Amino acid sequence: MNIINGVLKMSYKISIIISVYNGESYIERCLKSLMGLSKDDFEIIIINDGSTDNTERIINTYKKHQCNVVVISRENKGLSFSRNEGILVASGEYLTFLDADDEIDSSVIMKINDCLINNEVDILVSSIITFKGKKKFNELNTKMNSSIVSGKDFLRLQLINKTFYSSACRNFYRKAFLVKESLFFTNNILHEDEEWTIKV
Secondary structure, X not given: OEEEOOEEXXXXXXXXXXXXXXXXXXXXXXXXXXXXXOOOOEEEEEEEEOOOOOHHHHHHHHHHOOOOEEEEEEOOOOHHHHHHXXXXXXXXXXXXXXXXXXXXXXXXXXXXXXXXXXXXXXXXXXXXXXXXXXXXXXXXXXXXXXXXXXXXXXXXXXXXXXXXXXXXXXXXXEHHHHHHOOOOXXXXXXXXXXXXXXXX
């Protein structure tokens, strides 16, 4: 635990940031996929970006049973603003992003947590599987076998191997690195991940 401005605050290894807008049809599946995670190591930050459906009720119900959940509800300001807000309020040493229609394998994220404990890195890149409905659509693998490289070398190798994927949701980032380098999302643009991921 840390004391911040006189307030005792939990310190976590990983903060998971989820921005949601009118996601009543899928946010519950996303949250259920996180239920197996340790409440001591993982913080879940849910930013309700001005939803007008039942999203807020669903996430508040989830929060009642999870002491490691932070919910922020406010007017709609867009995905970039929400993620930037999540970066700033995150208590974790590392953070990652999920879209509200994503699901995560809790056993895999536990292995990622172990990897981050044993390695001093600014960014950890994982593989990702995309689905259309219940059918696997694409699997994106780094093809780098757990090696540690510089950001420039990683980007070069990904472009050569044609495995570059711009989604911010694929990676785990050291919060101090993002804040120190002022690596925040640009507000009010389309395809914000494409600009941000290359910059990071």
